[in-house]
Each structure stands twice: as structure tokens, then as C-alpha cells.
Amino acid sequence: MKITKDLYQGSLALLTDFYQLTMAYAYWKSGKAEQEAVFNLFFRKHPFQGGFTLAAGLDYVIDYCKNFKFGKEDIHYLSEMKDKDGERLFDPGFLDYLSNMKFTCDIDAVEEGTVVFPNAPMIRVKGPLIQCQLLETPLLNIFNFQTLIATKAARINLAAKGEPVLEFGLRRAQGIDGALAASRASYIGGCTSTSNVMAGKLFGIPVSGTHAHSWIMSFETELEAFEAYADAFPDQCIFLVDTYDTLNGVKNAIKVGEALRSRGKEMVGIRIDSGDLAYYSNKAREMLDEAGFPDAKIVASNDLDEHIITSLKGQEASINVWGVGTKLVTAFDQPALGAVYKLSAIRIENGTYVPKIKISQQSLKINVPGFHNVKRYYSKGMAVADMIYLEDQEINPKGIVIIDPIDSTRRKRIMPYFYQEEILLKPIFREGKQVYTSPDLSTIRNRAASQLESLDKTHKRMVNPHLYPVGLEENLHHLRTELVLKAQKLDQKDEK
Ligand SMILES: Nc1ncnc2c1ncn2[C@@H]1O[C@H](COP(=O)(O)OP(=O)(O)OP(=O)(O)O)[C@@H](O)[C@H]1O
Ligand SMILES: O=P(O)(O)OC[C@H]1O[C@H](OP(=O)(O)OP(=O)(O)O)[C@H](O)[C@@H]1O
Numbered sequence: 253m254k255i256t257k258d259l260y261q262g263s264l265a266l267l268t269d270f271y272q273l274t275m276a277y278a279y280w281k282s283g284k285a286e287q288e289a290v291f292n293l294f295f296r297k298h299p300f301q302g303g304f305t306l307a308a309g310l311d312y313v314i315d316y317c318k319n320f321k322f323g324k325e326d327i328h329y330l331s332e333m334k335d336k337d338g339e340r341l342f343d344p345g346f347l348d349y350l351s352n353m354k355f356t357c358d359i360d361a362v363e364e365g366t367v368v369f370p371n372a373p374m375i376r377v378k379g380p381l382i383q384c385q386l387l388e389t390p391l392l393n394i395f396n397f398q399t400l401i402a403t404k405a406a407r408i409n410l411a412a413k414g415e416p417v418l419e420f421g422l423r424r425a426q427g428i429d430g431a432l433a434a435s436r437a438s439y440i441g442g443c444t445s446t447s448n449v450m451a452g453k454l455f456g457i458p459v460s461g462t463h464a465h466s467w468i469m470s471f472e473t474e475l476e477a478f479e480a481y482a483d484a485f486p487d488q489c490i491f492l493v494d495t496y497d498t499l500n501g502v503k504n505a506i507k508v509g510e511a512l513r514s515r516g517k518e519m520v521g522i523r524i525d526s527g528d529l530a531y532y533s534n535k536a537r538e539m540l541d542e543a544g545f546p547d548a549k550i551v552a553s554n555d556l557d558e559h560i561i562t563s564l565k566g567q568e569a570s571i572n573v574w575g576v577g578t579k580l581v582t583a584f585d586q587p588a589l590g591a592v593y594k595l596s597a598i599r600i601e602n603g604t605y606v607p608k609i610k611i612s613q614q615s616l617k618i619n620v621p622g623f624h625n626v627k628r629y630y631s632k633g634m635a636v637a638d639m640i641y642l643e644d645q646e647i648n649p650k651g652i653v654i655i656d657p658i659d660s661t662r663r664k665r666i667m668p669y670f671y672q673e674e675i676l677l678k679p680i681f682r683e684g685k686q687v688y689t690s691p692d693l694s695t696i697r698n699r700a701a702s703q704l705e706s707l708d709k710t711h712k713r714m715v716n717p718h719l720y721p722v723g724l725e726e727n728l729h730h731l732r733t734e735l736v737l738k739a740q741k742l743d744q745k746d747e748k
């Protein structure tokens with residue numbers, strides 16, 4: 253297996269679930285392949301029992317769509333697939349169709365670094381049914397993961413209250429692409445740097461790090477190890493003090509810090525990676541201050557997450573920098589976001605779009621029908637509510653009522669005159685042509701920071717966050733209710 257060369261043979265078209273291809277074939281065979289459809293990608297519940305989600309992954313989606321093409325090897329692989337009678341599974345005419353297929357969809361999506369809420373689309377795809385369908389799995393794969401990690405990173409950074417969070421996750425990440433995508437999403441979510449050098453090279457994320465216990469253990473004594481490190485990196489010394497005895501380690505760090513100072517250099521700080529981090533950081537702070545190193549930083553690491561960081565802050569630990577790996581890049585303790593991709597409208601012969609709904613016993617799982625978008629209202633820079641609305645319907649400018657999609661008794665009145673508004677789904681592709689330029693990663697990271705700023709702190713707290721209002725505009729609410737009632741009646745007819 254070559255992982256360093258040609259693994260994907262230049263094409264990601266087969267990075268999909270098999271059923272997308274069987275459906276694609278059946279669409280083609282039944283003459284529906286080119287019928288226009290609308291799909292929406294959204295999630296139903298915030299991860300980590302939180303009150304917000306931070307979108308990430310659009311740049312990967314753009315790249316995927318731009319390169320959406322079945323290569324020669326892909327077609328060859330499909331041509332060799334057999335059914336249970338040993339016959340070719342796919343008709344050569346279909347494979348021909350696939351090999352000539354060009355991406356021609358319209359895509360609208362929230363920009364990376366946008367704060368998003370349940371049931372509102374993050375991506376809307378409009379185009380030939382077969383293409384929309386084939387995009388389901390890769391779009392979900394990309395958005396589910398990166399959005400989850402960006403959200404986790406945002407939570408960890410909120411807990412650190414502006415102090416630097418260094419992402420240390422590579423060794424514990426879910427494979428190679430998982431690690432790279434996680435480093436990128438963590439940076440969007442507010443991390444200061446990554447330990448993953450390849451992520452630094454590929455995405456321009458600042459790279460930083462300290463040293464490991466193995467460095468200390470390779471010397472006779474800890475002091476010698478610190479001295480040798482100080483020789484190699486006199487301007488970048490963060491000494492890991494807990495290999496043998498943490499407080500003795502701090503003493504050794506101070507000794508080497510003094511020697512550095514006599515050479516006109518300053519140690520950056522120490523790292524503590526075990527034990528009671530509140531106790532040891534406070535002791536270390538006292539010792540460093542007394543020795544004349546009040547500016548030396550104390551880095552903490554060891555299975556940290558937003559909850560432990562919040563607890564350590566509550567204990568007034570003297571930690572200035574947070575090294576976070578495993579629980580960030582594996583999205584502890586929620587392994588997936590659970591976003592879905594649902595058909596919401598289909599175009600019929602007379603050119604009109606028919607809104608579509610999927611009925612479920614759980615009202616949470618009934619999708620939002622039609623061709624819709626999301627508008628966010630702001631008051632004095634703070635987000636007050638999101639409205640999901642049908643793009644082709646007039647909205648009463650004097651007063652809007654938005655209705656909770658799960659519980660229609662929950663309603664909020666919006667006076668658009670008093671608010672600024674932002675349409676959240678931005679045009680990304682038109683008929684397969686890219687019409688959006690991705691900002692660079694630091695611009696995306698700044699957008700994430702200002703989006704989080706625009707969200708009231710009650711939605712950002714870790715425990716029982718206040719629910720941010722997201723509702724359907726009245727016309728859309730009525731359409732959805734009507735379709736649900738109609739579908740239920742149809743169901744009853746079926747049973748008879
Ligand atoms: N004062 C504290 N309050 C809350 N949690 C803490 C505190 N100090 C450390 N922790 C966390 O408690 C956990 C300690 O785990 P564990 O007991 O495995 O670490 P340890 O004692 O340092 O052992 P090891 O050397 O194996 O890392 C870590 O997740 C750490 O971040
Ligand atoms: O705890 P994380 O959030 O994943 O942060 C990264 C960890 O990776 C390193 O040690 P490693 O886990 O390799 O070994 P150790 O825990 O036994 O020191 C480092 O010392 C951190 O503890």
C-alpha cells in the first residue's frame with residue numbers, strides 16, 4: 253500500500269457509499285439522472301451538549317467538487333463489478349455516462365468559521381439528481397468531521413479564555429487525513445498552533461512544540477538534558493519538568509534559566525504533563541517568581557479538554573498555555589456530528605419545483621422542505637435569531653414570526669427594521685463554476701472569532717446553554733405542516 257504516493261490516483265469520485273452508485277445507476281436507467289433536485293446538509297443537535305456549532309470544511313468541499321470526475325481507473329474498477337450471477341453490475345452505457353459526467357451543480361454554503369444551529373442548512377446543492385446524490389457521502393464526510401473538530405476547538409479555546417491553546421493531537425488522531433483535517437479545523441476554532449508539521453506546511457498553520465520525556469531520559473541527569481536543550485535552542489526553551497520530580501524539575505529549569513540569562517537569553521517557560529496541575533502550577537509559579545522569572549510561562553498538558561481547563565481555572569491554577577491533543581482531535585466525548593443530507597425539492601416536467609418531505613415519528617427528524625436559505629438577524633452586532641425561509645416567497649417586512657421547527661408553540665417575533673441581517677448561504681458554485689474565492693486560513697479563523705463574539709455568552713456556556721432561537725418563516729412553516737398532514741393522509745390510504 254502506497255500512502256505517500258498516488259493513493260487516490262488523482263480521483264476521489266469513488267470515495268462514496270456503494271448505494272450512491274447503485275442509485276446513480278438506477279436514476280440513469282429510469283431516465284431520472286438529469287432531473288433537477290435540491291438537497292440540504294444540516295445537523296439536528298449541537299455536539300458536546302453545547303449551544304453552538306462552528307462550521308468548517310468548505311474549502312475541502314470546493315476542492316472535491318472542482319475535481320469531481322470519474323477517472324479511467326475508477327471506471328475500470330466499476331466495470332469489473334459483478335452481480336450475484338457473475339454478470340456485469342453496471343451497463344457500459346452507464347459507465348460511459350459517468351466518465352463523461354461534468355460537475356454542473358449550484359452550491360450555496362455557509363462560510364467556514366460561521367456559527368451554525370440545528371436544522372438550518374449549512375450546504376444547499378441544486379442540480380441533476382444523479383450529481384446531487386453522488387455528493388451526499390463526501391460532503392457529509394468532510395463537513396461532519398471538520399465542523400465537529402472546529403466546534404471542539406472553539407469550546408476548548410473559550411474555556412482557556414484567550415490564553416494560547418497548542419494543538420498536540422497528531423499521534424492520537426484518526427489516521428493521516430483525520431490528523432491533517434483536525435489540525436486545520438482546530439486552528440479555525442481558535443488554537444494558536446499545531447505540533448503537526450505537515451499541517452504547518454500544507455495549510456500555513458504556525459507550528460510549535462516543546463520536548464518529550466525521552467529527551468530527558470536520554471541523559472544521565474535532568475539538568476544535563478535542560479542544559480543541552482538550552483544550547484540547541486537558547487531562544488525557545490520550554491523545559492518539561494515532570495520526568496522525575498516536578499518541583500525539583502522546576503529548580504533545574506531555574507538553574508538553566510539563570511545560565512541562559514547570563515548569556516543574554518531568556519527561557520520561555522516550563523511544561524507540566526502529570527500530577528495535580530493546579531497544585532504543581534501554583535508551586536512552580538511561586539518558585540519562578542521568587543527566582544526572578546515572573547514572565548516564564550507555565551504550559552500544562554495531559555488529557556486536557558474544555559471541562560478540565562474550566563476546572564483548573566476555577567482552582568486558580570497558574571497555567572498560561574494549554575497543550576491539548578487527544579480529546580481535541582478525537583472530539584471527545586462525541587465521535588460524530590451526525591449531520592445529514594436530505595432531498596428537499598425536485599423539479600417536475602412543467603418546470604416547477606415540488607417541495608419534498610420525509611415523515612418521521614420523531615418530529616425532530618422531519619426535514620424542512622423547499623428551496624430555502626437562512627437569514628441571521630443582528631442587533632448591535634449580536635446575533636438574535638436565525639430564520640429559515642423560502643427563497644421565492646415575499647417576507648412581510650413589518651414583522652416576522654419565526655416558528656420553532658420542533659415545537660410550533662415556540663415562536664419569536666422579529667422586527668427587521670431594528671436589525672441588521674446576513675444571508676448565511678453564500679453562492680459557491682453556479683452551474684459547476686466556482687463563483688466564491690475561499691479566504692485564507694487566518695481570515696477564516698478571524699471570522700470564527702468574530703462570529704463567536706457575536707453570540708451571547710449564555711449560548712456559549714458549557715453546562716445547559718441557553719437555546720438560540722432558530723425558526724421557520726411563517727410561509728415555510730405552513731408549507732411544512734401542510735406537507736406533513738398530506739403525507740400522513742397518504743400513508744393511511746396506503747394502509748387500507
Ligand atoms: N487539579 C486538577 N483538577 C482537575 N483535573 C486535573 C487536575 N490536575 C490534573 N487533572 C487532570 O486529571 C487527569 C489525571 O490523569 P492521570 O491520573 O492519568 O494523570 P497523572 O496522575 O498525571 O498520570 P500520568 O503520569 O499517567 O499522566 C488528567 O486528565 C489531568 O488533565
Ligand atoms: O494528553 P494529550 O491531550 O493527548 O496531549 C498530548 C500528550 O502527548 C504527549 O505525551 P504522550 O501522551 O505521548 O505520553 P504520556 O501521556 O505518557 O506522557 C504529551 O506529553 C501530552 O501529554
Ligand SMILES: O=C(O)c1cccnc1
Nearest residue numbers: 420447460461462463577
Ligand atoms: O511539543 C510538545 O510538547 C508536544 C507535542 C506533541 C504531543 N505532546 C507534546
